[in-house]
Structure formats: structure tokens, C-alpha cells
Amino acid sequence: MQMADVPYALPDERGHFGPYGGVFVAETLIHALDELREQYARYRADPEFVAEFEYELKHYVGRPSPVYHASRWSERLGGAQLYFKREDLNHTGAHKINNCIGQALLARRMGKRRIIAETGAGQHGVAAATVAARFGMQCVVYMGSEDVSRQAQNVFRMKLLGAELVPVESGSKTLKDALNEAMRDWVTHVEDTFYIIGTVAGPHPYPMMVRDFQTVIGRECLTQMPEMIGRQPDAIIACVGGGSNAIGIFHPYIPYDRVRLIGVEAAGDGIATGRHAASLTAGRPGVLHGNRTYLLQDANGQITETHSVSAGLDYPGVGPEHAWLKDTGRAEYVTVTDDEALAAFHDCCRIEGIIPALESCHALAHAARLAVTLPRDKVLLVNLSGRGDKDMNTVAERAGLHFYCRPACDPSRR
Numbered sequence: 001m002q003m004a005d006v007p008y009a010l011p012d013e014r015g016h017f018g019p020y021g022g023v024f025v026a027e028t029l030i031h032a033l034d035e036l037r038e039q040y041a042r043y044r045a046d047p048e049f050v051a052e053f054e055y056e057l058k059h060y061v062g063r064p065s066p067v068y069h070a071s072r073w074s075e076r077l078g079g080a081q082l083y084f085k086r087e088d089l090n091h092t093g094a095h096k097i098n099n100c101i102g103q104a105l106l107a108r109r110m111g112k113r114r115i116i117a118e119t120g121a122g123q124h125g126v127a128a129a130t131v132a133a134r135f136g137m138q139c140v141v142y143m144g145s146e147d148v149s150r151q152a153q154n155v156f157r158m159k160l161l162g163a164e165l166v167p168v169e170s171g172s173k174t175l176k177d178a179l180n181e182a183m184r185d186w187v188t189h190v191e192d193t194f195y196i197i198g199t200v201a202g203p204h205p206y207p208m209m210v211r212d213f214q215t216v217i218g219r220e221c222l223t224q225m226p227e228m229i230g231r232q233p234d235a236i237i238a239c240v241g242g243g244s245n246a247i248g249i250f251h252p253y254i255p256y257d258r259v260r261l262i263g264v265e266a267a268g269d270g271i272a273t274g275r276h277a278a279s280l281t282a283g284r285p286g287v288l289h290g291n292r293t294y295l296l297q298d299a300n301g302q303i304t305e306t307h308s309v310s311a312g313l314d315y316p317g318v319g320p321e322h323a324w325l326k327d328t329g330r331a332e333y334v335t336v337t338d339d340e341a342l343a344a345f346h347d348c349c350r351i352e353g354i355i356p357a358l359e360s361c362h363a364l365a366h367a368a369r370l371a372v373t374l375p376r377d378k379v380l381l382v383n384l385s386g387r388g389d390k391d392m393n394t395v396a397e398r399a400g401l402h403f404y405c406r407p408a409c410d411p412s413r414r
């Protein structure tokens with residue numbers, strides 16, 4: 001089976017999803033991207049490469065991840081049935097590892113021994129450091145210095161895994177600055193270096209390649225749902241940061257017209273406050289990080305500051321394929337606030353015995369909201385993109401329960 005074996009064949013040769021995507025980069029990066037595009041096109045169709053990818057997913061990541069019927073929560077809501085695709089049970093605790101395995105295998109085939117990555121909250125940095133250790137590669141992770149101090153746990157994990165961490169002091173010292181710095185490194189060391197991007201953003205072929213690797217999520221659901229309930233779900237709901245977990249579960253379902261596809265963006269303190277990260281809902285098209293897509297920008301086209309309680313959704317852009325799915329109407333995009341996501345977090349913990357990532361709680365909150373409007377025989381499949389262990393400090397602070405890792409026990413300060 002091809003990695004994205006569905007009739008929907010986008011993007012075009014130059015990486016366009018309708019008017020979105022493409023390659024908007026400095027001349028110096030064109031050669032590296034050309035090489036990547038050619039090599040990926042070759043290995044994408046190579047049965048040996050695909051088999052190797054599937055082997056790693058099974059034996060290292062622990063796939064297939066199960067689908068779980070959240071029966072107690074569904075009963076309480078009294079409406080549609082909630083099912084969870086359990087990406088939280090993957091090795092390293094989220095969907096990001098699927099993509100990192102794929103890109104690391106490609107790097108190895110291309111003879112690159114050095115991996116670089118950018119990270120915001122540190123989740124992608126940890127996944128990249130993990131696969132670098134697994135395949136015996138050198139790993140350098142760029143991270144805004146603001147984020148380095150906010151994400152001590154993940155910084156420590158990356159170091160344990162043998163990665164070198166480079167704090168980035170430019171700009172706002174966050175994710176977008178780390179991304180620029182990683183691009184600069186790539187230009188300079190392109191001979192031996194592979195740049196692993198963590199979501200369906202960046203210049204072509206990244207949005208397509210990351211999507212292909214993540215479609216394992218939706219392909220598994222295509223067989224798991226009929227086994228469990230005798231048919232496909234009525235709707236699929238996933239949170240959207242850059243959009244990789246969402247496109248991974250949506251994409252194989254695009255030809256299934258009767259399955260609604262619903263992406264959930266972070267409304268932060270509320271769309272009206274301006275403190276949010278809802279690029280598709282409140283942004284407009286522009287160019288950032290090598291592609292054309294919906295962006296949060298001011299009247300002068302300056303990228304605006306974003307906010308979300310979940311660091312993984314805190315990005316001012318979104319993958320170009322989502323921009324296209326929005327414009328064509330095949331997928332719908334809604335928002336959930338910090339408070340709504342936190343309420344869903346506590347419900348999921350107490351009612352189902354599952355501690356979800358705050359990112360995933362945005363999808364859960366919308367699913368619960370939608371379930372109560374639907375009859376009991378409807379089925380909503382939620383992509384539970386990750387587990388919440390990483391969010392203990394945030395949740396404790398918001399709940400006023402200061403029971404977790406205070407600075408005194410912060411491992412990076414020892």
C-alpha cells in the first residue's frame with residue numbers, strides 16, 4: 001500500500017493545494033529542497049522503504065494504536081457516542097513520532113548523518129531526539145530561549161536522549177525564531193544534514209511528506225471502525241496546531257463524503273480578545289515559513305503574537321492543505337477556548353481514567369459540545385493526539401493546585 005493511497009492526489013508537482021502551499025524560500029535553499037523532493041518521490045514509492053517504515057511503527061512506536069469507546073462519558077452526555085483514536089499510547093506519548101520515524105528513515109537512505117529540528121514546546125524536539133538516538137544519528141535542536149526556560153522537562157528529556165540544544169536569542173525567542181535558525185543551519189550544512197520539520201508546514205515537499213507519514217492514523221481507523229461498530233464514524237474531530245495529527249486522521253477519509261471532518265483551533269482567551277491561535281478562523285492568507293497559507297497577521301502583514309494554554313497549538317500559521325480543505329468546504333474548522341479545553345481535560349481524567357494532552361482537549365471539548373446535539377446512534381471519532389503528562393505544571397497552575405514540580409525540583413536547575 002502507498003503511504004497516501006487515496007484518489008485525492010493533491011498537491012500538484014510544485015506543492016500547491018489550490019492557491020496554498022508552494023515553495024517560498026531563499027535561493028540558497030532551493031537545491032536542498034529539490035534534492036529532498038526527488039529522494040522522497042523515489043522512496044515514497046519504494047516497497048522496501050514503506051515496509052521498513054511499517055516495521056518501525058509496529059515494533060518501536062507500538063502501532064496500531066487502539067480505538068477506544070468512551071462509554072461512560074458518552075452516557076453522561078446522553079447524545080452521540082465518543083470514540084478515541086489513542087495516539088497518546090504511542091512511544092513518547094503523541095503522534096509526532098510517526099512523522100519523525102519516517103523522516104529519519106529517509107535521512108538514512110539519503111546518507112545524512114546529522115539531524116536538525118526546531119521545537120516550540122519541546123514535543124517535536126523530544127520526538128526528533130528519540131529517533132536520532134534510535135538510528136545512531138547526531139541531533140541538534142533549535143529552541144527559542146523563552147521556550148527553553150518554560151519547558152524544563154522537555155529540555156531535560158532531549159539532553160538525556162543525547163541531543164544538543166541550541167537556545168535561540170533572536171526575535172521573540174520562540175518557535176518561529178527557532179524555525180528561522182534551523183533553516184539557516186540547513187543551508188550551511190546541507191551536505192550531511194537532514195531537517196526534520198514537525199508538522200505539515202514549511203515549503204514543499206514537507207506538507208505532503210509529513211501528511212503521508214501521519215496518514216497511518218486515519219488508515220488504521222478505516223479498518224478499526226468497521227470492526228468495532230460495523231461502519232465508519234459520522235464525524236472525525238481533531239485539534240489543529242500546524243495540523244499534522246488532524247490531516248493524518250482526515251486525509252484517508254476525504255473520499256468518504258458522509259464523514260464530517262472537523263478541525264478545532266485554539267481560541268485561547270476568546271477570539272474577540274485577540275489572544276488566541278486560530279489561524280483558519282481569524283487569519284487571512286499570506287506567506288510564512290516557505291508556504292502560502294492562512295496566517296495571524298496585523299494590517300501591515302506582520303505576524304501577530306499567539307496564545308493558547310496548550311503550547312502545541314501556539315503557532316500563527318497552519319498547514320496549506322487545511323487552508324484548501326477549509327476553502328473547498330470539505331473540512332470545517334471551529335474553535336475552543338482555554339477554559340473549555342481545561343474543563344474537557346478534567347472530565348476526561350475523572351470519567352474515563354485518561355489524562356489527555358491539552359492540545360487534544362480542544363478536540364475533546366468540541367466533541368462533547370457536539371455530542372449533546374446529536375442522537376445516541378451517531379458516532380464521533382476524536383483523535384486523542386497525545387497524553388497529558390507534559391501538562392501537569394500548566395494544569396496545576398490553572399487549577400490553583402501547586403502540587404507538582406516546583407522550581408526547587410526542576411531537573412535543569414540541579
Ligand SMILES: *Cc1c(COP(=O)(O)O)cnc(C)c1O
Pocket residue numbers: 094095096123124198199200239240241242243244245246312313357359360385386387
Ligand atoms: C504538537 C502537538 C499537537 C499540534 O500539532 P499538529 O501538527 O497540529 O498535530 C497536537 N497534539 C499534541 C499532543 C502535540 O504534541
